[in-house]
Amino acid sequence: MNRLQKLLKEQKDIFSVYYTAGYPNLNDTMPVLNALQKSGTHLVELGMPFSDPLADGPTIQKSSEQALENGMSLKVLFEQIKDMRSSIDMPIVLMGYFNPVFKYGVEAFVKKCSEVGVDGVILPDLPFDEYQDNYQDLFEQNGISNIFLITPQTPDERIKLIDDNSNGFIYMVSSASVTGAKKGLSDEQITYFNRVNNLGLSTGRLIGFGISNKETFQTACDFASGAIIGSAFVKLLDENGASEKAIADFVKNIKNN
Amino acid sequence: MMSDKNKYKVDEKGMYGRFGGAFIPEMLQPNIENLKNVYLDIINSDAFQKEYKSLLKDYVGRPSPLYFAKRLSEKYDTNIYLKREDLNHTGAHKVNNTVGQILIAKHMGKDRIIAETGAGQHGVATATACALMGLRCVVYMGEIDIKRQAPNVARMKMLGAEVVAATSGSKTLKDATNEALRDWICNPEDTFYLIGSVVGPHPYPDMVARLQAIISEEIAWQIKEKTSKDYPDYVVACVGGGSNAAGSFYHFMDDERVNLIAVEASGMGVDSGETAATIALGDLGVIHGSKTFLMQSDDGQITEPYSISAGLDYPGIGPLHAHLHDTKRASILSATDQDALDSAMELTQLEGIIPALESSHALAVLKKKKFKKNDSVVITLSGRGDKDMETYMKHFGF
Numbered sequence: 001m002n003r004l005q006k007l008l009k010e011q012k013d014i015f016s017v018y019y020t021a022g023y024p025n026l027n028d029t030m031p032v033l034n035a036l037q038k039s040g041t042h043l044v045e046l047g048m049p050f051s052d053p054l055a056d057g058p059t060i061q062k063s064s065e066q067a068l069e070n071g072m073s074l075k076v077l078f079e080q081i082k083d084m085r086s087s088i089d090m091p092i093v094l095m096g097y098f099n100p101v102f103k104y105g106v107e108a109f110v111k112k113c114s115e116v117g118v119d120g121v122i123l124p125d126l127p128f129d130e131y132q133d134n135y136q137d138l139f140e141q142n143g144i145s146n147i148f149l150i151t152p153q154t155p156d157e158r159i160k161l162i163d164d165n166s167n168g169f170i171y172m173v174s175s176a177s178v179t180g181a182k183k184g185l186s187d188e189q190i191t192y193f194n195r196v197n198n199l200g201l202s203t204g205r206l207i208g209f210g211i212s213n214k215e216t217f218q219t220a221c222d223f224a225s226g227a228i229i230g231s232a233f234v235k236l237l238d239e240n241g242a243s244e245k246a247i248a249d250f251v252k253n254i255k256n257n
Numbered sequence: 258m259m260s261d262k263n264k265y266k267v268d269e270k271g272m273y274g275r276f277g278g279a280f281i282p283e284m285l286q287p288n289i290e291n292l293k294n295v296y297l298d299i300i301n302s303d304a305f306q307k308e309y310k311s312l313l314k315d316y317v318g319r320p321s322p323l324y325f326a327k328r329l330s331e332k333y334d335t336n337i338y339l340k341r342e343d344l345n346h347t348g349a350h351k352v353n354n355t356v357g358q359i360l361i362a363k364h365m366g367k368d369r370i371i372a373e374t375g376a377g378q379h380g381v382a383t384a385t386a387c388a389l390m391g392l393r394c395v396v397y398m399g400e401i402d403i404k405r406q407a408p409n410v411a412r413m414k415m416l417g418a419e420v421v422a423a424t425s426g427s428k429t430l431k432d433a434t435n436e437a438l439r440d441w442i443c444n445p446e447d448t449f450y451l452i453g454s455v456v457g458p459h460p461y462p463d464m465v466a467r468l469q470a471i472i473s474e475e476i477a478w479q480i481k482e483k484t485s486k487d488y489p490d491y492v493v494a495c496v497g498g499g500s501n502a503a504g505s506f507y508h509f510m511d512d513e514r515v516n517l518i519a520v521e522a523s524g525m526g527v528d529s530g531e532t533a534a535t536i537a538l539g540d541l542g543v544i545h546g547s548k549t550f551l552m553q554s555d556d557g558q559i560t561e562p563y564s565i566s567a568g569l570d571y572p573g574i575g576p577l578h579a580h581l582h583d584t585k586r587a588s589i590l591s592a593t594d595q596d597a598l599d600s601a602m603e604l605t606q607l608e609g610i611i612p613a614l615e616s617s618h619a620l621a622v623l624k625k626k627k628f629k630k631n632d633s634v635v636i637t638l639s640g641r642g643d644k645d646m647e648t649y650m651k652h653f654g655f
Contacts (some may be wrong), residue, residue, distance in 0.1 A: 050558065052545075055284060055439070062425075075556070077591060099553065099557045101558030102557065103556065103557030105554075124283065128282060130280070151287075153287040153445055176563060181443060
């Protein structure tokens with residue numbers, strides 16, 4: 001069982017944060033993760049910046065551009081993770097687009113993930129069939145959980161298929177949108193959360209997209225194992241830099257009842 | 258000679274050999290799945306065919322002539338036929354596709370159309386089709402391209418389209434495509450994404466190729482009328498994403514007697530760093546949902562291409578063309594900015610036809626390859642040069 005699987009099994013109301021690695025400065029990755037861990041974050045999705053992030057809104061696009069300009073790459077990121085694993089024990093999930101991974105070599109990538117202490121990977125544009133046909137064995141043999149997305153438009157049958165082939169969590173995209181696009185959770189979305197809950201899935205779900213404050217976080221936790229905050233956190237860094245205090249306040253404001 | 262049929266067509270998984278597929282985020286999956294399930298039935302239906310063919314004839318002005326270029330043929334001591342897509346309504350082959358896809362969108366009950374555009378040719382062709390059908394139209398265009406292509410922006414606006422600036426990344430065609438995909442993610446119910454080339458996730462490359470296939474369908478009967486043979490020895494077209502080349506090759510792909518040549522834009526030269534010669538660089542990856550050759554850094558970041566011709570500077574290439582190259586069915590040549598300018602001037606002065614810069618890359622084949630005296634060489638003139646007059650004025654000092 002990797003750190004991620006253990007967390008999903010043991011922790012309720014999982015507070016998870018997406019953060020673009022190497023933003024706002026190249027070497028902010030470790031201090032930001034330290035601050036997140038200290039303030040009680042359970043899980044981090046570490047963004048691997050890409051030139052063409054087509055599922056992301058302006059906030060994460062901008063952070064990716066900046067991180068690339070700072071010199072972030074998979075090679076640099078793996079070095080950073082390796083260095084910080086002595087102090088960071090939260091599960092780390094890498095999130096990004098398929099092309100840089102493909103260019104690095106998928107096999108080399110998965111092995112490196114395993115070597116430096118990455119627990120899971122989210123590649124939104126790696127389709128399920130492609131994963132199953134070519135990469136599932138590789139991921140499973142190396143103990144790396146591949147995380148799939150589902151959306152309000154995903155049919156029940158497909159959700160079940162994804163559930164059967166997941167061993168980390170399922171990323172529930174809360175609405176038809178890119179990251180950072182919508183505020184709040186509507187009745188329609190609640191209906192979708194309930195529909196998925198009634199499918200009797202074996203994999204835990206984390207809700208993301210549109211989770212930005214205490215209210216939306218709590219609502220999401222009512223319907224899933226936890227939730228992921230992305231753009232709101234990246235915006236905080238944009239405004240305050242990698243300030244430990246700002247990060248601590250941010251987490252406290254959302255997490256605490 | 259029609260053996261091993263469909264060797265070059267898309268398979269049921271959306272692949273052309275090892276290229277293609279649908280590398281899309283889950284948010285787009287239902288839309289793509291839906292389109293994949295209906296596009297062939299719609300295209301093959303009598304109702305669609307009747308309406309499409311009627312629009313191509315009376316609105317677009319097809320068939321486009323296959324013109325025997327006598328003086329050009331004399332100069333190169335061979336037989337050169339120009340497929341005159343430049344004579345279509347809106348001035349290029351792009352309209353064949355937009356008229357077809359707009360009918361598909363209507364059949365699917367979609368009433369909002371989005372599109373990406375680089376130089377604005379596909380944007381204008383899309384806005385034209387939307388005006389014709391009375392559908393809402395949003396065109397994404399890079400902020401830099403909007404500044405460079407003011408007349409086309411004005412045309413789109415006059416046609417009733419909303420032109421939205423893509424301000425992310427390099428602010429050009431690839432970013433406009435990203436913005437269009439983001440729009441589609443956010444508006445999955447009422448919106449149809451009208452892609453302008455044989456790129457993007459399956460089924461787009463196949464759908465667009467089928468809608469452009471009218472070019473080779475006409476060449477096939479026109480060449481019979483003009484020569485003693487029922488096939489051309491060569492078909493030549495320029496390739497950026499590759500839609501006019503796909504259309505020009507389509508009906509000849511399984512007929513190995515016909516040599517297919519695609520000409521990429523190498524800008525300042527293949528190894529100059531200022532190029533759009535995707536296949537010559539030969540780096541495999543995934544761009545806009547398709548596995549194909551693309552231009553990228555060592556870290557897998559997609560890089561900005563360069564060509565004097567705005568219609569050819571896409572950092573990827575359609576998966577069909579990657580496959581035609583891989584199987585050696587087509588030869589891929591490249592032409593520089595200067596080659597294209599020289600060929601544009603040559604055609605203008607020998608035949609009285611001012612070609613688009615894109616098409617001038619195809620014409621540059623004449624300086625790169627020696628054809629035999631009896632060969633029949635069809636070169637697709639994908640568009641007219643009106644839109645490029647500013648570039649021509651600058652380079653030729655008019």
